[in-house]
Amino acid sequence: MGPHWINVGRVEEIPPLGARLIDSGQGQIAVFKAGDGSLFALHNGCPHRQGPLSEGLVSGHTVTCPLHNWVIDLASGEARAPDNGCTPTVPLKVVDGTILLHLPDPRAVVSG
Amino acid sequence: MEKKRLVVVGNGMAGIRTVEELLKLAPDLYDITVFGDEPRVNYNRIMLSPMLSGEKGFADIVLNDAEWYAANGIHLRLGTRVSGIDRAARRIITEGAEQVPYDRLLLSTGARPVILPVPGAHLPQVVSFRDADDVARMLAVARPGARAVVIGGGLLGLEAANGLNARGMRVTVVHLMETLMERQLDAAAGALLRQALEARGIRFRMRAVTDSILGREAVEGIRFKDGAEDEADLIVMAVGIRPNTELAANGGIKCDRGILVDDRLRTSDPAVVSVGECVQHRGQCYGLVAPLFDMAKVCAADLAGLETAPYTGTVTATRLKVTGIELFSAGDFVGNAGTEEIVYKDIRGGIYKKLVVAGDRLVGVVLYGETGDGPWYFEQIRAGADIGALRPRLIFGQAHACGRQEGDDIAAMSDDMQVCGCNGVSKGAIVRAITEKGLTSLDEVKAHTKASASCGQCAGTVRKILAATLGTEVVEAAAPPICGCSAHGHDAVRKAIVERGLTSIPQVMAALGWKTADGCAKCRPALNYYLLCAWPGAYADHQPSRLVNERVHANIQADGSYSVVPRLWGGLTSARELRAIADVVDKFHIPTVKVTGGQRIDLLGVAKADLPAVWADLNAAGMVSGHAYAKGLRTVKTCVGKAWCRFGTQDSTGLGVQLERMTWGAWTPHKVKMAVSGCPRNCAEATIKDFAVICTEAGYDLLVGGNGGMELRGTDRLCQVATEAEVLEYCGAFLQIYREEAWYLERTAAWIGRVGIETVRARVVGDAAVRRAAHGRFLAAQKTAQVDPWAERAAQARDAHEFNRLCQVG
Ligand code: SRM
Ligand SMILES: Cc1cc2nc3c(=O)[nH]c(=O)nc-3n(C[C@H](O)[C@H](O)[C@H](O)COP(=O)(O)OP(=O)(O)OC[C@H]3O[C@@H](n4cnc5c(N)ncnc54)[C@H](O)[C@@H]3O)c2cc1C
Ligand code: SF4
Ligand code: FES
Numbered sequence: 001m002g003p004h005w006i007n008v009g010r011v012e013e014i015p016p017l018g019a020r021l022i023d024s025g026q027g028q029i030a031v032f033k034a035g036d037g038s039l040f041a042l043h044n045g046c047p048h049r050q051g052p053l054s055e056g057l058v059s060g061h062t063v064t065c066p067l068h069n070w071v072i073d074l075a076s077g078e079a080r081a082p083d084n085g086c087t088p089t090v091p092l093k094v095v096d097g098t099i100l101l102h103l104p105d106p107r108a109v110v111s112g
Numbered sequence: 113m114e115k116k117r118l119v120v121v122g123n124g125m126a127g128i129r130t131v132e133e134l135l136k137l138a139p140d141l142y143d144i145t146v147f148g149d150e151p152r153v154n155y156n157r158i159m160l161s162p163m164l165s166g167e168k169g170f171a172d173i174v175l176n177d178a179e180w181y182a183a184n185g186i187h188l189r190l191g192t193r194v195s196g197i198d199r200a201a202r203r204i205i206t207e208g209a210e211q212v213p214y215d216r217l218l219l220s221t222g223a224r225p226v227i228l229p230v231p232g233a234h235l236p237q238v239v240s241f242r243d244a245d246d247v248a249r250m251l252a253v254a255r256p257g258a259r260a261v262v263i264g265g266g267l268l269g270l271e272a273a274n275g276l277n278a279r280g281m282r283v284t285v286v287h288l289m290e291t292l293m294e295r296q297l298d299a300a301a302g303a304l305l306r307q308a309l310e311a312r313g314i315r316f317r318m319r320a321v322t323d324s325i326l327g328r329e330a331v332e333g334i335r336f337k338d339g340a341e342d343e344a345d346l347i348v349m350a351v352g353i354r355p356n357t358e359l360a361a362n363g364g365i366k367c368d369r370g371i372l373v374d375d376r377l378r379t380s381d382p383a384v385v386s387v388g389e390c391v392q393h394r395g396q397c398y399g400l401v402a403p404l405f406d407m408a409k410v411c412a413a414d415l416a417g418l419e420t421a422p423y424t425g426t427v428t429a430t431r432l433k434v435t436g437i438e439l440f441s442a443g444d445f446v447g448n449a450g451t452e453e454i455v456y457k458d459i460r461g462g463i464y465k466k467l468v469v470a471g472d473r474l475v476g477v478v479l480y481g482e483t484g485d486g487p488w489y490f491e492q493i494r495a496g497a498d499i500g501a502l503r504p505r506l507i508f509g510q511a512h513a514c515g516r517q518e519g520d521d522i523a524a525m526s527d528d529m530q531v532c533g534c535n536g537v538s539k540g541a542i543v544r545a546i547t548e549k550g551l552t553s554l555d556e557v558k559a560h561t562k563a564s565a566s567c568g569q570c571a572g573t574v575r576k577i578l579a580a581t582l583g584t585e586v587v588e589a590a591a592p593p594i595c596g597c598s599a600h601g602h603d604a605v606r607k608a609i610v611e612r613g614l615t616s617i618p619q620v621m622a623a624l625g626w627k628t629a630d631g632c633a634k635c636r637p638a639l640n641y642y643l644l645c646a647w648p649g650a651y652a653d654h655q656p657s658r659l660v661n662e663r664v665h666a667n668i669q670a671d672g673s674y675s676v677v678p679r680l681w682g683g684l685t686s687a688r689e690l691r692a693i694a695d696v697v698d699k700f701h702i703p704t705v706k707v708t709g710g711q712r713i714d715l716l717g718v719a720k721a722d723l724p725a726v727w728a729d730l731n732a733a734g735m736v737s738g739h740a741y742a743k744g745l746r747t748v749k750t751c752v753g754k755a756w757c758r759f760g761t762q763d764s765t766g767l768g769v770q771l772e773r774m775t776w777g778a779w780t781p782h783k784v785k786m787a788v789s790g791c792p793r794n795c796a797e798a799t800i801k802d803f804a805v806i807c808t809e810a811g812y813d814l815l816v817g818g819n820g821g822m823e824l825r826g827t828d829r830l831c832q833v834a835t836e837a838e839v840l841e842y843c844g845a846f847l848q849i850y851r852e853e854a855w856y857l858e859r860t861a862a863w864i865g866r867v868g869i870e871t872v873r874a875r876v877v878g879d880a881a882v883r884r885a886a887h888g889r890f891l892a893a894q895k896t897a898q899v900d901p902w903a904e905r906a907a908q909a910r911d912a913h914e915f916n917r918l919c920q921v922g
Binding site: 006008009013014015016017018020021022023024025029031034035036049050051052055056057058059060064066067069071101103 | 628629630632655656657658659660661664668672918919921
């Protein structure tokens with residue numbers, strides 16, 4: 001049961017400069033939409049103290065953690081200096097307006 | 113060349129200022145030795161008052177540290193008392209019998225407090241107020257609730273009383289006379305001052321003569337000549353000072369009340385000079401620093417062997433350093449048969465002004481409540497200016513008398529107008545230092561000119577001069593930028609939004625050349641607020657530019673869950689509300705219920721997905737969001753007040769509810785907390801709130817700019833009003849001006865600290881039209897702001913995506 005591309009929803013369901021959450025077998029995954037429309041998927045835990053990044057403020061291709069303001073790069077998951085740490089990212093692609101995440105679990109999908 | 117030897121006796125404000133001036137004129141002329149019997153370096157004695165009240169620590173008031181003495185090659189002999197002068201042999205003798213020779217001797221021995229020779233005066237809790245040890249002695253006794261009696265209602269006594277009161281002591285001031293500070297104030301201003309201090313809880317006994325201090329080992333009380341007694345744990349004697357002349361007199365130097373000096377500050381022995389509170393010059397002894405600094409200049413020139421204009425005396429002005437009380441007096445404010453008075457009195461507004469005029473000259477002034485024009489009046493007195501033509505408008509201050517707009521005041525100041533009374537620094541000297549040395553900050557101006565380095569009351573004016581001298585553009589650039597995304601400061605951005613009619617965040621960013629595409633977590637919330645404030649009702653709040661708490665209307669917790677705080681108006685609740693809260697706690701398994709510091713109930717540990725349902729249930733019981741998460745009105749804390757309390761003077765609870773009803777939902781630069789206390793006992797802790805009301809029999813004292821958080825700051829007094837309607841009007845106006853002028857994330861305390869209480873008071877109190885207009889704008893904005901965010905979201909009418917999962921996988 002290797003990783004599969006899984007349909008998690010439509011592009012327009014993610015608010016611009018915002019995020020939505022997915023519950024997965026791996027824990028929560030946050031899907032972000034930047035101001036320019038690019039989408040990113042990351043595990044929803046800040047490298048600092050596991051703050052929920054989905055609740056943070058999105059600007060450029062970064063999100064500012066709501067707990068102590070670490071700034072996390074959405075593409076790489078890396079914390080911006082002077083802070084140091086990394087949140088795992090999840091591969092994401094869009095096909096015909098549908099968001100697909102590359103996740104290990106093949107069983108899907110409850111839309112909500 | 114062999115250096116000459118200068119010995120300085122007295123390591124105080126006058127002596128060291130003279131040394132500083134001398135080092136400027138002739139840095140290498142003398143080998144200098146300074147003796148001080150206090151065991152510490154030179155410090156700002158004036159600032160013992162804020163040190164007593166807790167506003168400053170000793171480190172803040174040091175003027176010259178040990179490195180300064182070392183760097184200037186000064187031999188500093190601390191804790192060493194000089195006990196004799198052998199003038200024939202030109203040497204001094206210390207208490208330890210050491211002999212030190214001099215070529216010139218500077219006596220700056222200051223003055224000492226008078227201790228009334230009454231029974232009990234020797235007890236350890238009887239202290240004076242002169243040096244840092246006295247402050248330590250007072251603080252050793254100053255527990256909250258302990259009782260202090262301050263003997264003496266002059267400047268020093270009142271500052272002591274205020275400081276001890278600020279430390280929570282119950283303070284009584286005992287004064288011989290009918291009027292407080294009678295040497296600086298007339299009866300009307302004295303009465304206003306007394307009222308203001310009484311509102312803070314200080315009691316007064318006027319016309320009281322001390323008979324004895326009671327207690328065997330420790331102070332227990334005080335008895336007066338009329339037989340009355342007060343309990344006391346501490347007695348502070350502030351009944352006057354006496355110049356320290358003994359050393360000089362025993363050395364054969366001529367003394368009267370003080371050490372006699374001529375216009376070059378030389379004593380009867382030309383090798384010996386003297387400055388400070390120990391001297392008597394042309395019949396006059398001084399007790400303020402301004403004259404000492406004038407003397408220091410002349411004396412330093414004499415020591416340097418330079419010709420200079422003689423010292424001819426100093427006209428002094430007085431200010432009281434009690435935070436929140438504005439008071440200024442100068443010259444002959446009592447007057448005589450040949451003088452006339454011009455008086456302006458607004459007792460309810462807490463403002464009183466009196467000018468004493470002799471012919472076409474101003475000879476004296478007393479200002480209470482509004483002192484901004486003090487230095488200008490003082491200048492007219494000192495210059496002996498002809499004010500005949502200005503006379504009809506003179507009482508309204510410089511702006512009116514000279515027919516200028518507000519704001520031109522700096523331009524209109526003459527170059528020799530004195531800005532810093534303590535250090536005798538003129539506007540011209542400040543401007544010169546700024547332009548010649550390229551200064552850009554208040555601290556630099558302070559360091560180079562000494563302006564605002566002593567009592568600090570003129571800091572606002574110095575700042576304005578700095579701004580005017582640098583030109584507005586430079587100041588804009590010097591103002592800190594909002595964040596790294598932009599070069600513009602907060603004020604510039606706010607101005608551009610209004611003047612250029614910018615109505616959205618992208619528009620602002622484009623118009624002002626933002627360096628990033630969509631800003632950052634610092635600037636976006638600020639811009640969102642500025643737009644909201646500029647275009648009430650019209651601007652659509654941009655949710656993605658709000659930090660999470662304000663977006664989801666709950667406080668995020670360390671574990672990612674949220675807390676929910678319903679509004680309990682004025683801290684009141686009911687069985688029905690409590691029952692609904694209890695039901696919600698059970699239904700949603702909320703782990704923690706806590707009573708907060710702001711008289712509300714906090715439900716902690718709610719899952720985000722449950723928030724709308726929790727809110728729906730609370731809404732159903734009539735409760736709305738408490739905005740415990742908002743840069744907006746948080747809580748109005750109240751005490752029970754007149755309805756129940758035996759001391760209550762007004763309906764503090766009801767007034768608190770009215771204030772909260774008027775102000776809830778308003779977005780502000782930072783959070784706003786308010787309180788209403790029913791009497792000066794102040795059980796609602798109003799004096800650390802952003803806007804505070806203290807009820808009295810006479811009405812309502814309004815106070816602003818308090819903060820109990822990271823940097824403790826007591827409120828500044830705004831004014832007193834008579835009716836609840838006025839409280840509401842002043843409150844709305846104050847909040848609106850704060851909303852429109854403060855920087856984002858600046859609490860009222862920091863804002864007032866930056867712009868000065870005078871500025872705020874001038875708008876809210878000084879000009880009724882400005883106040884009413886601001887109040888009107890506030891109410892207008894509230895029309896669209898007072899929407900319960902919970903109800904909107906509980907109905908899934910807004911931001912449903914916030915609370916629902918996109919999907920579940922696996
Ligand atoms: C709940 C409460 C503690 C309690 O259990 O009693 C509390 C809780 C928090 N305070 Fe507070 N403060 C609480 C009363 C106070 C008080 C006392 C008061 O209001 O009378 C103060 C000092 C008074 C003042 O503000 O002047 C206070 C000064 C602060 C500060 C420092 C503010 C400052 O200007 O220095 C912060 C930090 C900030 O705002 O940046 C803060 C921040 C916070 C935050 C919001 C921290 C955060 O960012 O998460 C806490 C939110 C917890 C939550 O989710 O509810 N809290 N906080 C109190 C709620 C009051 C209420 O009824 O609404
Ligand atoms: C609490 C307080 C608040 C004040 N507020 C204001 C204000 O707001 N505005 C204002 O203008 N003024 C104010 N003053 C007054 C101001 O502080 C004094 O005018 C000023 O400090 C006098 O300076 P001086 O050098 O003459 O005396 P001091 O500063 O007293 O210095 C004299 C020093 O000489 C030492 N000394 C004396 N004899 C000997 C000896 N034989 N051997 C060695 N050392 C000796 C003394 O211990 C002392 O340290 C205030 C004073 C106090 C105490
Ligand atoms: S003092 Fe305030 S901010 Fe600090 S832990 Fe307590 S509630 Fe949180
Ligand atoms: S948990 Fe994200 S910054 Fe601390």
